[in-house]
Structure formats: structure tokens, C-alpha cells
Amino acid sequence: MGRVRCSKHGSSPFDVTCSHAGEQIDNGEFPTGHQFTLIQRLFVCNECVKLLDFEKYRRLHEEGAPDPSDPSWDAYFEAWTAADEALKDNRYFCSKCIDQLERKRKSQ
Numbered sequence: 001m002g003r004v005r006c007s008k009h010g011s012s013p014f015d016v017t018c019s020h021a022g023e024q025i026d027n028g029e030f031p032t033g034h035q036f037t038l039i040q041r042l043f044v045c046n047e048c049v050k051l052l053d054f055e056k057y058r059r060l061h062e063e064g065a066p067d068p069s070d071p072s073w074d075a076y077f078e079a080w081t082a083a084d085e086a087l088k089d090n091r092y093f094c095s096k097c098i099d100q101l102e103r104k105r106k107s108q
């Protein structure tokens with residue numbers, strides 16, 4: 001799994017967002033819309049969830065990752081790849097920065 005170099009946190013894991021959720025993060029806001037975890041966290045705005053039919057990934061998100069030795073792992077990994085590719089203008093952000101935005105939002 002890749003890492004990003006963050007100016008605040010150094011080498012960090014990253015989350016993937018649609019371009020719209022990415023704009024919210026640029027503005028210092030925790031992204032509204034939906035959050036899916038498929039190997040990595042994906043932040044997808046309401047519009048893109050509808051447009052790209054992301055609801056189909058909700059079951060996998062809720063069930064969580066299978067063990068890599070489990071036969072269902074391949075399908076899970078393929079779903080992740082498809083989801084990542086569906087977000088055409090996707091962006092990558094340091095996970096720790098996004099966690100900070102979430103804490104900030106909760107404390108408001």
C-alpha cells in the first residue's frame with residue numbers, strides 16, 4: 001500500500017477522494033458525503049456515489065476485508081481497484097490530515 005509524504009506528518013498512509021471531496025479537504029473541511037473502506041479509505045461525495053453507483057460497494061465496506069488467504073479476497077481486491085478507477089479525478093490525501101479534520105469537525 002502506498003504512502004504520501006505529508007508536510008506535517010512525514011511519510012503517511014493516504015486516503016483516496018473524489019475531486020469534490022478533495023476540494024472540501026483543500027478548504028480545510030472534513031468531506032461530507034460517504035466514506036467507504038475497501039483496503040483504503042475512500043471519500044466520495046453524494047453526487048459521485050449516485051453517478052458512479054458506489055452503493056454497490058457498501059456491502060463489502062460493511063463486511064470488512066476478508067483474510068488474504070480467503071477465496072473471496074480476489075473479488076474484494078478487484079472491487080477496490082474498480083472503485084479507485086471509477087473515481088477519475090481522484091486525489092490522495094494524508095490519512096492523518098483527514099483524521100485531524102474529522103476531529104476538528106467533531107469538536108465544533
Ligand SMILES: [Zn+2]
Pocket residue numbers: 018019020021044045046047048049
Ligand atoms: Zn464527487
Ligand SMILES: [Zn+2]
Pocket residue numbers: 006007008009010012094095096097
Ligand atoms: Zn498529514
